[in-house]
Amino acid sequence: MxxxxxxxxxxxxxxxxxxxxxxxxxxxxxxxxxxxxxxxxxxxxxxxxxxxxxxxxxxxxxxxxxxxxxxxxxxxxxxxxxxxxxxxxxxxxxxxxxxxxxxxxxxxxxxxxxxxxxxxxxxxxxxxxxxxxxxxxxxxxxxxxxxxxxxxxxxxxxxxxxxxxxxxxxxxxxxxxxxxGTTEVGDPILAAQDYLREHLDASTSVAELAKIAGLSISHFSARFRLASGMGAVEYHKRLRSARARELLITTDAAVADIARAVGYDDPFYFSRQFRAINGTSPTDFRLTSRNRSGPVV
CATH class of the missing domain: 2.60.120.280 (Regulatory protein AraC)
Incomplete structure (x- = not known):
């Protein structure tokens, strides 16, 4: 009973x-x-x-x-x-x-x-x-x-x-x-995500990430998309964009310098990638952020 x-x-x-x-x-x-x-x-x-x-x-x-x-x-x-x-x-x-x-x-x-x-x-x-x-x-x-x-x-x-x-x-x-979609400490996908966060200024291929994870390229790609909702390249791009937004708000660094800090040697290509994610250019994003009423926090 x-x-x-x-x-x-x-x-x-x-x-x-x-x-x-x-x-x-x-x-x-x-x-x-x-x-x-x-x-x-x-x-x-x-x-x-x-x-x-x-x-x-x-x-x-x-x-x-x-x-x-x-x-x-x-x-x-x-x-x-x-x-x-x-x-x-x-x-x-x-x-x-x-x-x-x-x-x-x-x-x-x-x-x-x-x-x-x-x-x-x-x-x-x-x-x-x-x-x-x-x-x-x-x-x-x-x-x-x-x-x-x-x-x-x-x-x-x-x-x-x-x-x-x-x-x-x-x-x-x-x-x-x-x-x-992952729960274990030491999971290879979490390790790959951490690697990308720690290497925003480096170009990393899916093949290199798969090798780090110890998986085949196809298996890694499928598991990464399942865990992240997007491919590894897009995930890295969004991490870079998040860091770029932070630098645009908190520093006076030139856009070209920020581009290099997040892994883009070509500032024009960086601007196109930034606009694709944020819907605006880096310069306009900085201007809009600084024209908000009150401080950021």
Whole structure:
């Protein structure tokens, strides 16, 4: 038999239905509202079976032990650092591992932003992947603890806003993790991206990057595009443009000098590349930035 709650040392908060209805009519919380949150330590025999799904998006982070999630006929193993994000209305079943019960932090969220973020995490490119390895499990745990602490304080507007902010940040980070498509420290694509950031003034070919990553050119190119949403050449171009914008705003250096600082020997070619990304020339960008009212920060 699966146990819903009642574990020694557990923490749990659930908003009453009238408060939920009121918050969903208020600015900000109408977009994303945490309705339930908790932490279940060493939750032996814990589990739920929802053949019609939940009324909210369900988010569960495993911090120790193990568990299992069943969705659409597929079983996913939960281990420390893994997060399951279940869109609302998605039938599912989950349970703690009987030999090594999980410790979990969890929340239920509702609202349009919650739905959009859940889709970005669990249904990237239309495919369904409800379980993701958090790039930074400690930050994910901290965010969920912030959510819970906020609701434990009270259910005032201030506390609900604090919980919503922490929940939005966590879901946005998980969506970014999913979009990057890579989770391991030392991943060759992350290494290639770091290399490009550190060598803005150098010309680097895709073949050289593939060699650095230890992959074939075709495999590297496919993985880089999946992780970045663009090819390596375009990625490098955008990094250079970002640095050029910074120099245009913060220095009086000539455009030709800035071009060389970000790897372009030909200032006219640099200007064309800059305009393609920013919609304006380097000179006009500098002028517009300096004519803004007030300082940059």
């Amino acid at each position: 699966l146990i819903r709650d009642g574990f020694p040392g557990q923490r749990l908060r659930v908003l009453p239905a009238p408060r939920v209805a009121d918050a969903l009519r208020s600015p900000v919380t109408e977009r994303l509202l945490v309705t339930d949150a908790g932490q279940f330590p060493h939750a032996a025999e814990h589990g739920r079976d929802r053949p019609r799904g939940a009324d909210e998006v369900v988010v569960i982070l495993c911090t120790s032990g193990a568990g299992h999630v069943e969705v659409r006929g597929q079983e996913y193993e939960m281990a420390p650092g893994r997060v399951v994000v279940l869109p609302r209305g998605e039938p599912h079943r989950y349970r703690a591992d009987p030999r090594d019960p999980w410790t979990i932090w969890w929340m239920h969220v509702t609202g349009a932003d919650a739905d959009d973020l859940a889709t970005a995490i669990a249904r990237p490119a239309g495919e369904f992947f409800p379980v993701i390895q958090a790039h930074d499990p400690y930050a994910a745990r901290a965010a969920l603890e912030h959510v819970l602490v906020s609701l434990e304080r009270d259910d005032t507007t201030a506390s609900l806003l604090a919980a919503s902010g922490a929940a939005w940040g966590l879901l946005a980070q998980l969506a970014a993790d999913r979009a990057r």
